[in-house]
Amino acid sequence: MGEDTGLSRQSFQYLARAAGLKTEDPHMDKLYAYLREVLPKLKGAEEPAPVTGATGQGDLATIIRRYMPKLRRLEELPLAGLDPGIVFRPLPGVRIE
Amino acid sequence: MKAYLARCQELEPALNSFITLLPEQALEEARRAERDIQAGNWRGPLHGLPFTVKDLFAARGVRCTLGSKAFDRSISEEDSGVVERLKRAGAILIGKANLNPLAYGAIAKEGDYDYGHMHNPWDPACVSGGSSGGSGSATSAGECAFAIGSDTGGSVRIPSCLCGIVGLKPTYGLLSRRGLSTLSWSLDSAGPMTRSVEDCALVLNAVAGYDPQDPSSADVPAPDYTKSLGAGLNGLRIGVPKEYFEVPVDPQVRALVEKALEKLGELGASVREVSWPLYHYYESISTPILLSEGAAAYRQLVTEKGNQLYPPLRLRLETGLFVSAPDYLQAQQARLLFNQESRQLLEQVDLLAGPSTPITATKIGVTDVDIDGKTMGVIAAHTQYLSAFNLNGLPALTLPCGFARGLPVGLQLAGRPFEEGAVLRAAQAYEQATDWHRRKPPL
Numbered sequence: 001m002g003e004d005t006g007l008s009r010q011s012f013q014y015l016a017r018a019a020g021l022k023t024e025d026p027h028m029d030k031l032y033a034y035l036r037e038v039l040p041k042l043k044g045a046e047e048p049a050p051v052t053g054a055t056g057q058g059d060l061a062t063i064i065r066r067y068m069p070k071l072r073r074l075e076e077l078p079l080a081g082l083d084p085g086i087v088f089r090p091l092p093g094v095r096i097e
Numbered sequence: 098m099k100a101y102l103a104r105c106q107e108l109e110p111a112l113n114s115f116i117t118l119l120p121e122q123a124l125e126e127a128r129r130a131e132r133d134i135q136a137g138n139w140r141g142p143l144h145g146l147p148f149t150v151k152d153l154f155a156a157r158g159v160r161c162t163l164g165s166k167a168f169d170r171s172i173s174e175e176d177s178g179v180v181e182r183l184k185r186a187g188a189i190l191i192g193k194a195n196l197n198p199l200a201y202g203a204i205a206k207e208g209d210y211d212y213g214h215m216h217n218p219w220d221p222a223c224v225s226g227g228s229s230g231g232s233g234s235a236t237s238a239g240e241c242a243f244a245i246g247s248d249t250g251g252s253v254r255i256p257s258c259l260c261g262i263v264g265l266k267p268t269y270g271l272l273s274r275r276g277l278s279t280l281s282w283s284l285d286s287a288g289p290m291t292r293s294v295e296d297c298a299l300v301l302n303a304v305a306g307y308d309p310q311d312p313s314s315a316d317v318p319a320p321d322y323t324k325s326l327g328a329g330l331n332g333l334r335i336g337v338p339k340e341y342f343e344v345p346v347d348p349q350v351r352a353l354v355e356k357a358l359e360k361l362g363e364l365g366a367s368v369r370e371v372s373w374p375l376y377h378y379y380e381s382i383s384t385p386i387l388l389s390e391g392a393a394a395y396r397q398l399v400t401e402k403g404n405q406l407y408p409p410l411r412l413r414l415e416t417g418l419f420v421s422a423p424d425y426l427q428a429q430q431a432r433l434l435f436n437q438e439s440r441q442l443l444e445q446v447d448l449l450a451g452p453s454t455p456i457t458a459t460k461i462g463v464t465d466v467d468i469d470g471k472t473m474g475v476i477a478a479h480t481q482y483l484s485a486f487n488l489n490g491l492p493a494l495t496l497p498c499g500f501a502r503g504l505p506v507g508l509q510l511a512g513r514p515f516e517e518g519a520v521l522r523a524a525q526a527y528e529q530a531t532d533w534h535r536r537k538p539p540l
Contacts (some may be wrong), residue, residue, distance in 0.1 A: 007419075019418035020400035027403070027411075034412045035419055042384055042420070071381040074431045084429030 007035055044073035101147045101191060105240045108540055112216045112225075114235035116152045116162055118192040123147060126189040133187070142299050144187030146242040151229045152193035153200050153247055154287070155182045155276035162370025163278050164228075165194040166211045167398065167405040177246050178311060179287050179304045186303040188493045191241050195231030198407040200280050201248055201391060201414070202227045202255075202476050211407055214461050217260060219504050220540035223272045223458035224255035226479065229290065233260040233524075236290050240538055243300050244290040249281050250383060251454075253288035253485030254495040255287035258453035258507030261536070263297045263495045263524070268514045269317030269490030273308035281390040282313070282488040284383070287357075293534050294496060294525040298322040301517060317515050325518030326525045330364045333523060335510075336371035336446035343377075344481055346455035347466035350506050353499035357508045357527065361450065364526050371446060375438045379485040380477070382435055385420050385428040386488075392417025432488055439489040443513045448523055453495035454509030455481055482509055492517045496524050497533035505533075 012032050016023050023029075102120050102466050109115060128341050129143035155173035162168045176184065184190070195215050215230035217223040218238040225234040225492050229246025233256025236244045246253040248266040255265025265288045272287040279285050289300040299322075305317035337358060342351065362368045392399070399406065399414040406414070442449065459466055466475050486493035493511035500506060508527070512520040528534050 016418055019415075020396065021415065021418070022400075025404075031412060031415050034414060038416055039419060042388075042424070044381065044382075054487050071247070071384065074378070074381055074427050075377075077378070077434055078239045079427060079430040079434070082430040082433050084426045086435065 005038060007032075041071060044071045098123055098145075098147060098189065098191075101239075101241060104238070107240050108218075108240060112218060112234045112238060112240070113213045114195055114215060114231040114238070114240055115149065115192040115227075116159055116164070116195050116231070119159065119190060123189050123191045130187055130189065133488070140185075140187035141303070143183065143303055148183055148188045148190035148243050148245065149194045149235050149241045150177075150180060150190070150195050150231060150245045151200070151232050151247055153196060153278045154192065154245065156190055156233050159190070159193060161193070161278070162212070164200065164211060165406060165410075167402050169506070173276070175276060178273025180276065182273075183245070183300075183303045185295070188242075188303070194229070194235055194244060194499045197228035197230065197252075198410045199278075199395065199414075200249065200252060201410050202226040202250070202252065203477070209418045216456045217504075217539050219261060220458065222460055223504065224259065224461050226259035226458060227340075228252040230256045230368065232290050233257055233262065233264070236260070236292060238538055239261050243292070243296055245287055245300075245304070246290050247277060247280075247299045248286050248288050248487065249284045250387065250445070250480045250487055253286075253290060254453055254483050254493065254507070254509065255479045257290050258495045258509075259458040259505060261288055261505030261533070261538070262292055263294055263494065263496045263534070264288060264485060265297055265301065265517070265520075266492065267492040267517055268315070268492045270313055271305050271317075271492075271515065271517070273304075273314055274309045275308055275311040275314075279394055281387050281394070283390060284387060286487070289383045294521055294528050295323065295326060296299040296442070297494070297524075298326060298521050301521075305517075310424065315515070320518065322518055322521055325522040328522050330361060330366040330523060333366040333448065335361055335366045335448045335450050336442065336485055337368065337450050338373040338376055338442075339370050340373050340376040341451040341482060344455070345406070345471045345473060345478070346452060347457070347468055347501065349501035350455055350463055353501060353506045354508055357427040357452060357498035360530060361523065361527055364530055366523065367398075368450070369446075371442060371449070373449075373485045374437065375435045375440055376485060378431060378435060379488060380480075380524050382428050382431045383484050383488050385424050386432070386436055387415070388417035389420045389425040390417075392420070435485075436489045439485075439491060440513075443491070447512065447519055449511045451509055452482055453509040454479055454483070457501050457504035457506060484513050490514065490519050494520050494524055498527075498531070499533060500536075502535065
């Protein structure tokens, strides 16, 4: 079975509402199409999900499909046990002589 | 000051570098500076010089739009940390510079930015680069003496490179972010944009250093950066990651950068190839971080006033609301590995060098570009060599190293944490051995 890289409309509505977005806004169609392109790319998916709601050449979702590079999968890296919290500590300084 | 203001008046119709110009205020400050200097109260090399800041930095009594009409009438009550320090050094704010809306480099084929596109002084049909585009074009064209921009994924260095000037993203935490509207808390840095490396050192002297009112400010001593200049390159070890040339780069840009690297070797540096395997993960790591932090920073804005935002910006901010917390944290875990590898690399060499951007400035409205037979998005191209240094927080500077098809090409030098001195030293040695910095746009 292939990887499910799609975001169902129902899930999108739920998440959008939880995030505070106005789901009745006609703009949501454009956002849904855009997310269906971008989110799989973030996971390094080989093929983007089929676009619904894309409106043509200048449409951002189309641009994303064509020109956003395939990202490397972070799961490939040895991340087990790494504490992300220490990223936020200031860099240790080098005392200038 | 009158000459600078006349220059602004002459060039603004072509460049659109500024959102707000402050001619009366600037002239009054100039008269005051003149009186002070004549009375013997000279504050230093920046005294009386006009500067601009990206309209993301607060300046008391001046509107701060963040490049978006949603903030068109927002007036700052206090100076930001860098503006405060520059005023203390006697520099004079001449205006607030134009930028990509909210400093988020989203572009589209159709539509215009809220305050219009910024134009490159070397070819006004081309972009000045973002997101500190107005700061770049104003400095390059001589509408101000220097500028301060902000850099999340290259936004100081991209316009500096494309407009043919010097731009520094300092070590994370070196410059105060107090009063800077943050896009990404863990990636953002303020940085100077100047016409020479020496100017960069002088501006850095004025603005660098601990700010107890900024929680991200690093409590480390800020030295006199001009003392690093003129030391030459003997003994300096410069590494060129081979991975830089495993990604698309314009052949003319590559040729000029390779020539610049040869020049660094002729000047006494030891230049060699190094390997940076995790470099290829920079985009996978930075994208979830930037999306999430940007969405969190502007969550109220996008959920309540989304329809007032530049449409591509709105989509990008909303997308961040859908990145899961585990995905964000996974990216930060990967960032740890990335940063460890970066630091290990800088134990083998003193500086990393390579192209600043793989392309020169594109025409306004272009969203994709062909680089040596491969098509990629313009934003992805612009950030290709730059956002890695927002991830690892290391200081990185761009300076001109030639022209391709009449447009500037930049060389990027990056160093160890808080070793801006070494970066400036190498940059100046190269600058003084060439004449790229003396060339002026044909305006």
